[in-house]
Amino acid sequence: MRGKRRAAAERSDTANAGSGTGAGGSGPEKPRSRFRLWLKRLFVWGGALAVLGLVFLGFAVAFAASSLPDYQTLQATQPGQTIVVRARDGRELVEIGPSFGDWLEYSEIPENMTNAMIAVEDKRFRSHIGVDPVRLTGALIEGITGSRARLGGTSTITQQLARNLFLNNNRSLDRKAREAVLALALEWKFSKEEILELYLNKVYFGGGAYGIDSASRKFFSHPATELNVGEAAIIAGLVKAPSQYSPTADVQAAVDRARVVLGLMREQGYINADQANVDVSAVQLKEQAGQNSVRYFTDWVLPQLDIILPETYEPIEVWTTLDVGMQRAATAAIESNTPKGAQGALVSLDRDGAILAMVGGTDYVASNYNRATASLRQPGSAWKLFVYLSALEAGYKPEDKVVDTPVTIDGWTPRNSNGRNVGETDLRTAFAYSINTVAAQLGNEVGFGTVASMARRFGVNSKIDTNPSMVLGASEMRVIEMTQAFAGISAKGTPVEPYGITKVTGASGEVLFRREGQRQSPAVPDYVVAGITDLLQAAVQTGTGRAADIGRPVAGKTGTTSSNKDGWFIGFSSGITTGVWMGRDDAKAVPGLQGGRAPAQAFASYMRYAVKSRPVEEFDVTLELPEWQLEPDQEALFGEPDDYYYIDEQGNMVEPGRRDPDGEPFDIEGERGPNAPPAASQDFLEEATGGTLPQNQRPQREPRRPPPQPGLKPSDQ
Structure with a gap:
């Protein structure tokens, strides 16, 4: 038995020596092996999860693609909501809603227009599968940090189309995920040309204009088939911020944005240097008519609908307080x-x-x-x-x-x-x-x-x-x-x-x-x-x-x-x-x-x-001051004769109510006469009346003094 234990110990020592854990072995060998083991497990499990995620994503995209409407249905769908704004008397102030031009097939859209939009909105549009890895990383960073400073815009043209067709503009990771799935589904079901055709005919360009033909007619008075490179650059620049870069709101901002678009088109090889140097400021804009100061009011009041109404896309009428005549006069x-x-x-x-x-x-x-x-x-x-x-x-x-x-x-x-x-x-x-x-x-x-x-x-x-x-x-x-x-x-x-x-x-x-x-x-x-x-x-x-x-x-x-x-x-x-x-x-x-x-x-x-039809109203400027601000009433210190004691001309004090109808005092026995006993001592009367009493003279009260006037300096009082 003892020999068996000795043999086992020798085998153990030999094993320890071989593994490097003995005195002569290498100490870190065991931790390194554990690290490699965990790394291998992480790689295996991570790969398995990735594969599982891809399978799940594939099913989600396939399901979304099968659920998407056909191209004709998407083509017929019109975004936007018609809103009629009425004055206080019911007259229509303005009707706000979507404006659509002619539908242009892909072959009818000027090449400059498609190139300008791809250059500024999605330069890898023709190569990605609906989502751009670089832009997707930007979306994740945006969702985590809440900042867009690192990568700028994060959505591809296909993602923007998915959002415009099916989603809202809430900036959340959930919406971004659904947007990405729908974008992949759109790319699965439709060609790049069909996606670009849908996008250019449906994207919002401001001023109620949806689609490039409506925008072209609104800003340049001609159909989109006649757009030149400068005009195409202006329209493409609107998508980022339609109100900020609208040529009807700020011509210089629109021109500056168009120059950015032209620069991107040159960098990406769509135009040459001469075309990039086109004078955008020389573009002839359509003269705007029919807009007046009422729009200041409607621009202020309509955003409040998002607060007071549940989400609705049905046509609505908004009854306001605005008076048409007063607005004109103003x-x-x-x-x-x-x-x-x-x-x-x-x-x-x-x-x-x-x-x-x-x-x-x-x-x-x-x-x-x-x-x-x-x-x-x-x-x-x-x-x-x-x-x-x-x-x-x-x-x-x-x-x-x-x-x-x-x-x-x-x-x-x-x-x-x-x-x-x-x-x-x-x-x-x-x-x-x-x-x-x-x-x-x-x-x-x-x-x-x-x-x-x-x-x-x-x-x-x-x-x-x-x-x-x-x-x-x-x-x-x-x-x-x-x-x-x-x-x-x-x-x-x-x-x-x-x-x-x-x-x-x-x-x-x-x-x-x-x-x-x-x-x-x-x-x-x-x-x-x-x-x-x-x-x-x-x-x-x-x-x-x-x-x-x-x-x-x-x-x-x-x-x-x-x-x-x-x-x-x-x-x-x-x-x-x-x-x-x-x-x-x-x-x-x-x-x-x-x-x-x-x-x-x-x-x-x-x-x-x-105010011409309103009655004249005089202002009430009568000051009814509170007690703490009133002038002190000295009479209140003495009271009314019927409420307190009456002092006759001889200085005699009479009890309340002890006067005849002629005002003459009665004596304590109820008999009138000059021999009625004095009701108070001379000292009391002098203290009560504020000074020495002359003989045979009614006590005179010290005249009232006005209170000090509040001022800004003690010397003012």
């Missing part, structure tokens, strides 16, 4: 009053926030950028609305004395526009003449954060800086939100929410959406509303807004920024609130631009029409 007011080289914008709200008119620029065809809802500009002194609201809420009254004097706050020294200071004045005058130093002192006193909070109460959502210069409108705002804030004052201090859609109906007339009234609580007390309305009315009657007078009560405020870069007037009358802005898109100075001139004149021009 357009004319902006076009005729805006200084040359500048732009103008206008928003008009009814008392509940309904948008009656909206103008986003002087010419929609030249520029469809909506300056009424998208542009951020400094409001200047129009911002003082919130400064004075805060001051009134803190206890100031329109007639309170303030001092226009040079002031420095945290190193900032504001100056008045005329460079002078008038000294002592009142709050009403300081607001009417837009005195900057007074606004700065008020803002500093109530707190810049308080002013910002006041703006938030009335619907201002843009970023507000709380440095001292904010009181003069240094923070950038949108025209619609400033108008919204003034509309809240017109609505007795109740914030309003601008809206443009009242209801949406479907093809059979069923109501898909109906707006319900919004209930809001007042943002400030009534006496604050009365006070600010008093100030706003004074600004039009005697101050900087006199050009906004329309022959009936108007309350409003001007705004002018430094170097005349922006001019504002915002005001209200008879329940309609209108805001007007003017300035240059590049924020350069506009000579002579002031809020009290062109903007106020445009306001008056529009409002004369807007």
Whole structure:
């Protein structure tokens, strides 16, 4: 037995020595073998999973291909949705929907068009099987990181066609996977020529144009069969961003994009250097007609359908708040009053926030950028609305004395526009003449954060800086939100929410959406509303807004920024609130631009029409102040004679109700007479009446003194 154990030990030592684990062997040999084992297993299992995945993908593609409609069905399918937009009186404002030209077979499509599209959208189109490995990697990176910076676009032409025909534009890995499967199925079932024919006849080019023939007719006034290389480059460049590169919206952007397309075509050998140097800017564009400022409103309101409606592709009618007559008047007011080289914008709200008119620029065809809802500009002194609201809420009254004097706050020294200071004045005058130093002192006193909070109460959502210069409108705002804030004052201090859609109906007339009234609580007390309305009315009657007078009560405020870069007037009358802005898109100075001139004149021009059928409404500027703000009533310290003790001319105090009808006192026994005993001592009477009592004289009360007036400095009181 012992010999067997010894023999086993010797065999074990021999084995260990051979494996290198003994003293004389190599130590890392065993870990290396394990690594190779795991690597082999990973390769085997990974290969098996890959094969399984390919089999699954093959089944998925085969199933998708068998489920695809035939070519004729796909050819007949028309994407898009018809939307009729109606005014508040039911009149049709605009019909928006797809526009299709003639269907062009592959042989009819100019070669320059197919080459331009392949060059810019999918240079490996003719060689891949529906998905491009490089673009597929980009899609994975995009899904993981959420960024498109590394590889740019990730979808092939076939994938884009699959998305346009069968999917939506949600940017998710799930949608990308389905898109890839459908692209492979399309490549399986149809030829490259058929795919390209479908794509070029169905892709969206902006402005409602689907397909190259519709786009060619829209932009160049001729069918797509006549496209030259420059025109083909412009159309091919639109696919990436139809609204951004549309030649009707921004000619220079379209030209620059077309030059990129021509460069890619040359790199890929489709054209030579001479063809690549074609003057794209010389391409003759079709003159656009039939578009007007109504499109500013429809462009703003229609995207809201994605929020208020479930997903639907049926034709719909959108009933809006826009007044056709007011819109025309607003357009004319902006076009005729805006200084040359500048732009103008206008928003008009009814008392509940309904948008009656909206103008986003002087010419929609030249520029469809909506300056009424998208542009951020400094409001200047129009911002003082919130400064004075805060001051009134803190206890100031329109007639309170303030001092226009040079002031420095945290190193900032504001100056008045005329460079002078008038000294002592009142709050009403300081607001009417837009005195900057007074606004700065008020803002500093109530707190810049308080002013910002006041703006938030009335619907201002843009970023507000709380440095001292904010009181003069240094923070950038949108025209619609400033108008919204003034509309809240017109609505007795109740914030309003601008809206443009009242209801949406479907093809059979069923109501898909109906707006319900919004209930809001007042943002400030009534006496604050009365006070600010008093100030706003004074600004039009005697101050900087006199050009906004329309022959009936108007309350409003001007705004002018430094170097005349922006001019504002915002005001209200008879329940309609209108805001007007003017300035240059590049924020350069506009000579002579002031809020009290062109903007106020445009306001008056529009409002004369807007309120002509409405009754004249006088403003309620009566201040019914709360008890804490009232002047102390000295009489209350003594009470009424019937409620307390009565002191006769001799200094005798009589109990409540102890007087005859003629006002003569009764004595304690109920008998009238001069010998009635005194009801109080001489010391008490002197203390109660505030001084030494002369003999045979009725005590006289010290005259009432007015309370100290709130001011900006102790010396003002």
